[in-house]
Amino acid sequence: MNKFLNQCKGLLNSKIIPRIVVIGNESCDLDSAVCSISLAFHLSKCPSFVETVTDWERIVPVLNLTRAELPLKTEVIYYLQAQQIDLDSLICKDEANFADAAWEHTKFVLVDHHMSPHQANVVGVVDHRPVDPHSNLTDKVFQYIEPVGSCATLVAKLIDQSNMFAKHQEEYMLLFKLLYGAIILDTVNFSEQANKARELDHYMAQLIEQKLGISEPVSNHRKTLFETLVDKRRDVGSLDSLQILSKDLKIIARNGRTVAIPGFPILVQSYVQKPNAESNLLTFAQQTRSDVVVLMGMHVTTGSDQVRRDLGVVNIGDAVLWEKIITALVSSTLPNLSLKRRSGDEFLGGQFFDQGNIAASRKQILPIISNVLDKL
Structure with a gap:
């Protein structure tokens, strides 16, 4: 794998423009990576x-974050290194100059998302994830979209449907190890309470x-791996309250609002x-040009x-949009979020x-x- 990744990195260093880029979503969590x-x-x-891809085209994976942001992905770094992946061989998006005119004919394969610049x-x-009506995916685009707990499940299925495992067993064993960790983490170790796993x-x-x-007993193996990954993911002790905001981030920009x-x-x-936290959130909002910030938290009790x-x-700067988002979240039925307003929070006048x-x-x-942004 490191040989493949170094070859990909070498293409960029030699100014050879890849013909195919495989890229995950901008949160670059373990699943996407x-x-x-x-x-x-x-x-x-x-x-x-993928019918439009030929065997002579240069293919490279790109992590959808900058090199400076990579240390924020604590569980990604841990798990890649645990599988002996050399972090220096990875390509981050700022190391692939997509804005350069030379890249204009490069094709993209999107994983763990389907909307892209x-x-x-x-x-x-x-x-x-559910298909966004603005995606404009055509019949010419290879599409494997299925509502499962982890995108790694779908990639694993594509691999299993080929005969590559028998031909390249050692390399594909590593692929399956990488994908397995994401499946265990994304399904919350197949927790019935979380209800994320599908058949x-x-x-x-x-x-x-x-x-x-x-x-070893599968249940023990899964539990140990899951708890390790959760511990690594929530190990934010080295990150300040500004860095945490970018650790796992999604941004929606539509109709002049962000x-x-x-x-x-x-x-x-x-x-x-x-x-x-207050001053850093305001700094973050300025950096991302956000009108509203929706903070989402999760805590998994180890054991x-x-x-x-x-x-x-x-x-941040649009009270009407803020109120519309709150109303939409509270009144949502598909899904019903079962939100219970918390009193006493005075953080930047937000609703929690x-x-x-x-x-x-x-x-x-x-x-x-x-949907709120679409109706503005």
């Missing part, structure tokens, strides 16, 4: 499943466990108590897989809620916010 790496490697070995050049999509997630996890030859939605590995009520969620909605429906993640909340 391992999916972009794994699918790019698989596409380089088996390009035929490069939408006109998208030739493939592998995603597990295909279960099936692919079991298949990977068989291929990896896991000898909403930033940072996701935390801690509860929002813990974040607002951090030093300089029990119990999940808590909360959220906050902070007005405990979220009773812990199965509703940002993936389900994004369309609610998008």
Whole structure:
């Protein structure tokens, strides 16, 4: 794998423009990171499943974050290094100058998202979130979109459907290890309370466990891996309250308005108590040109897989939009977030809620916010 990644990095260093870029979403969580790496490697070995990709085209994975932002992804760094991936061999988006005119004919394969600034050049999509009506995906685009717990499940299925594992067993064992960690983390270790896992997630996890030859009881192996990844993800001790806002970030910009939605590995009520949280959130809003910031927090209790969620909605410069978002979130029925307003919070005049429906993640909340922006 490091040989493949170094070859990809070498292409950029030699000023050779890749013809195919495989890129995850801008939050660059573990799911997006391992999916972009794994699918790019698989596409380089088996390009035929995307009809518009030929076997001579140069294919590179790109992490959808800057090199400076990579240290914020504590669980990503940990898990890649645990699989002996050389971080220096990775390509971050600021190391691939997409704005350069030389890149205008580069094609893109999107994983763990299907909306991109490069939408006109998208030739493939592998995603597990609801289809955005603004995506404008055509029949010419390879599409594998299915509502499962982890996008890694879909990438693993594509790999399993090929005959590449038998031909390149050692390399593909590594791919399955990478994808397995994301599946375990994204499904909250198949927690019934979180209700994120689907039948295909279960099936692919079991298949990977068989291929990896896991000898210890599977439940113990999953539990240990999950708790390790959760601990690494919520290890924000080295990050200040400004850096935490960019650790897992989504931004929606539409109709002249911008909403930033940072996701935390801690509860929002813990974040607002951090030093300089108010001033840093205002700095963050200025940097992202956000009119409203929606804070989403989650806490997983180690050992029990119990999940808590909360959220906050902070007005930066558009009280009307702020109120519309709050109304939409509180009144939503698909999904019903079961929000309970928390009193006593005075953080920048925001509204804060405990979220009773812990199965509703940002993936389900994004369309609610998008719908508000569409109606402005």
